[in-house]
Amino acid sequence: MQKILVPVDGSDYALRAVQYAGSMVKSVVRSGTPAQIHLLNVQEHLDGKIQAYLSLDKIKAMETAAADQVLQPAKRMLEELDVPYIASTRIGPIAKSIVDYVQDEKCDCIVMGTHGRGALGNLILGSTMNKVIHLVHVPVTLIR
Numbered sequence: 001m002q003k004i005l006v007p008v009d010g011s012d013y014a015l016r017a018v019q020y021a022g023s024m025v026k027s028v029v030r031s032g033t034p035a036q037i038h039l040l041n042v043q044e045h046l047d048g049k050i051q052a053y054l055s056l057d058k059i060k061a062m063e064t065a066a067a068d069q070v071l072q073p074a075k076r077m078l079e080e081l082d083v084p085y086i087a088s089t090r091i092g093p094i095a096k097s098i099v100d101y102v103q104d105e106k107c108d109c110i111v112m113g114t115h116g117r118g119a120l121g122n123l124i125l126g127s128t129m130n131k132v133i134h135l136v137h138v139p140v141t142l143i144r
Contacts, residue, residue: 002028002035005107007042007098007132010070013113017143018074021111022081037085038105039074041067042097063091095131102136109139 006021008014021037028035043063050059067089078085090097102110112129133140 002033002109003038003105003107004035005038005040005098005102005105005110006074007040007094007110007112008070008074009041009113010073011113011115013115013143015073015077015113017111017113018077019081020141020143022078022083024111025083026081035084037078037083038101038107039071039078039085039087040090040098040101041070041088042090042092042094043067044094045091064089095128095135098128098132099135102138107138109141110136111141111143114142114144 002025004021004024006014006017008018018037018039025035025037043066046059046063054062071087071089075085075087088101090101098110101107110132112132114129129142
């Protein structure tokens with residue numbers, strides 16, 4: 001089975017990547033090869049100072065809720081396209097988490113947006129995108 005990783009951050013660029021990956025899966029499946037999209041949202045650890053005010057369980061619940069909110073539009077899109085997917089969340093540094101996921105799940109390729117959420121997100125994802133490209137040993141397709 002071909003596994004296509006699509007990191008999602010809630011941006012329009014990430015949703016374009018989901019749409020593109022969905023089209024890829026449909027054409028691969030038509031050729032007789034099973035394929036599946038792996039949606040991944042990475043939540044960075046909340047600042048350590050917040051632990052003075054919130055329990056670890058509350059922090060985990062907040063991270064999970066944020067990830068679910070980001071993943072929902074991508075999941076809906078793939079359900080409308082009738083494309084098989086798995087949705088996952090990781091907590092930690094974004095680029096490292098993406099690279100680790102590729103290795104752990106033996107993904108065949110990555111499709112990702114070129115920009116993240118807002119000006120700061122663009123700067124961060126641009127940096128993340130650059131790190132991912134240099135650290136993975138699978139093809140990466142960038143979507144604008």
